[in-house]
Amino acid sequence: MELTYCGAAGVVTGSCHHLRIGRQQLLLDCGLFQGGREEEARNIQPFPFDPRAIDAVVLSHAHLDHCGRLPLLVRRGFDGPIYSHPASIDLVRVLLKDAAYLEQADVERENRKRARRGEKQLKPLFDLADVEAVMARMRPLQFNAADEVLPGVAATLLPAGHILGAASVVLDVHDAGRRKRVVFSGDLGPSDTTLLRNPAPPDSADLVLLESTYGDRNHRSRSETLQEIGSVLEAAWEAGGNLLVPAFAIGRTQEVLALFASHRHEWNLDRWRIFVDSPMAIQATGIHLRHADLFNDEAQAFMAGRSLRELLPNLHETPEAAQSMQLNNIRRGAIILAGAGMCTGGRILHHLRHNLWRSQTQVMIIGYQSEGTLGRRLVDRAEVVRIYGEDVRVQAGIHTVGGLSAHAGQDELVKWYGSIGGRPPVHLVHGEKRGRDGLAARLNHDYGVIARMPGHGEVITL
Numbered sequence: 219m220e221l222t223y224c225g226a227a228g229v230v231t232g233s234c235h236h237l238r239i240g241r242q243q244l245l246l247d248c249g250l251f252q253g254g255r256e257e258e259a260r261n262i263q264p265f266p267f268d269p270r271a272i273d274a275v276v277l278s279h280a281h282l283d284h285c286g287r288l289p290l291l292v293r294r295g296f297d298g299p300i301y302s303h304p305a306s307i308d309l310v311r312v313l314l315k316d317a318a319y320l321e322q323a324d325v326e327r328e329n330r331k332r333a334r335r336g337e338k339q340l341k342p343l344f345d346l347a348d349v350e351a352v353m354a355r356m357r358p359l360q361f362n363a364a365d366e367v368l369p370g371v372a373a374t375l376l377p378a379g380h381i382l383g384a385a386s387v388v389l390d391v392h393d394a395g396r397r398k399r400v401v402f403s404g405d406l407g408p409s410d411t412t413l414l415r416n417p418a419p420p421d422s423a424d425l426v427l428l429e430s431t432y433g434d435r436n437h438r439s440r441s442e443t444l445q446e447i448g449s450v451l452e453a454a455w456e457a458g459g460n461l462l463v464p465a466f467a468i469g470r471t472q473e474v475l476a477l478f479a480s481h482r483h484e485w486n487l488d489r490w491r492i493f494v495d496s497p498m499a500i501q502a503t504g505i506h507l508r509h510a511d512l513f514n515d516e517a518q519a520f521m522a523g524r525s526l527r528e529l530l531p532n533l534h535e536t537p538e539a540a541q542s543m544q545l546n547n548i549r550r551g552a553i554i555l556a557g558a559g560m561c562t563g564g565r566i567l568h569h570l571r572h573n574l575w576r577s578q579t580q581v582m583i584i585g586y587q588s589e590g591t592l593g594r595r596l597v598d599r600a601e602v603v604r605i606y607g608e609d610v611r612v613q614a615g616i617h618t619v620g621g622l623s624a625h626a627g628q629d630e631l632v633k634w635y636g637s638i639g640g641r642p643p644v645h646l647v648h649g650e651k652r653g654r655d656g657l658a659a660r661l662n663h664d665y666g667v668i669a670r671m672p673g674h675g676e677v678i679t680l
């Protein structure tokens with residue numbers, strides 16, 4: 219058996235691991251490289267394998283950095299099954315369609331400029347037809363049930379707690395008369411979130427591919443985080459304006475809504491009007507409610523079959539652009555959740571433009587903000603920011619809430635690995651240098667293992 223790292227090796231995007239088992243070839247994830255221009259240029263490059271020769275794909279979860287190159291894989295000749303959890307399949311459909319629309323819009327904008335300069339026109343990376351072709355290849359796999367994904371290869375999905383449907387993948391492989399178990403953690407979530415069950419580690423493994431996004435640090439504790447949100451809401455009400463919450467459409471938005479519902483009285487939320495201003499977030503919320511059996515026991519008991527409207531009576535969804543524009547007329551008392559999570563595009567930009575210059579406005583940042591994004595500029599207390607070519611003075615209050623990450627912190631990653639019997643060899647993926655170094659040091663200190671840190675394109679024989 220041979221394993222090749224084709225993405226998320228030393229970086230946090232482009233997750234893609236290639237396994238050659240005898241004559242068969244299997245992919246774990248096929249994600250998009252994201253971030254700067256240079257990173258994204260890697261998406262156009264040919265795959266380091268022949269897509270036509272891949273027999274099957276197992277997909278850990280519905281984030282673009284894990285599934286975003288599937289349309290390219292299919293466009294370039296892959297015609298096998300793609301296995302994933304049913305909730306992930308539902309989310310992937312929404313996510314990839316949105317990505318195809320955005321790609322189309324970007325290319326059209328760029329092509330208008332190119333036409334004026336007399337330059338060659340670009341083609342989109344993929345389109346809706348490619349997305350439909352991906353969806354036609356999707357096959358559901360339930361949690362905790364081994365299923366044969368290739369002759370002699372069984373896959374079991376374990377809950378990873380990261381987002382709805384997110385899984386760790388256990389591969390039991392019969393290769394040349396020997397049995398081997400390869401475990402891919404996928405992205406692991408933190409424990410004790412409002413909605414999802416805790417990550418479940420496997421009991422044994424011969425090799426572990428472990429994510430290391432936050433391998434060097436722990437998040438703020440849950441109780442501190444809840445206190446922080448409570449005080450931001452209070453401060454925002456006192457300030458007398460609106461509260462803007464940039465949030466990822468899948469995962470963070472639903473986690474915040476669940477927090478709002480369960481602390482509705484404590485945080486005095488009935489005095490606010492809460493808006494989810496994102497078509498993708500609205501669809502993703504519907505998918506969460508359809509898969510409520512994946513919620514943890516506490517969340518299921520709390521919801522007890524009640525609708526979102528019963529849980530948060532003053533929640534409003536605004537899918538239409540015209541409804542979104544109406545929100546500009548509201549001067550106070552609105553909580554607006556909108557994407558993009560790092561303020562790199564989407565409807566949140568309009569709300570920031572209309573509200574940032576007012577001192578009554580408050581902004582609550584709940585997710586990681588990459589270098590170079592507008593969200594990061596706000597966190598770094600920029601006095602003036604540029605939105606749609608216009609300078610906007612930042613008079614609003616900016617609050618950063620630390621503990622709402624969808625990723626496990628260092629202690630939780632170490633604990634997950636420690637629950638696996640026999641201290642198997644571990645390879646650290648999906649982390650930048652800091653995260654990988656920090657996690658490797660902890661694993662060595664706690665368990666005496668020396669973690670391997672594969673580079674991009676590295677081939678390992680098992």
Ligand SMILES: [Zn+2]
Nearest residue numbers: 279281380405
């Ligand atoms: Zn993820």
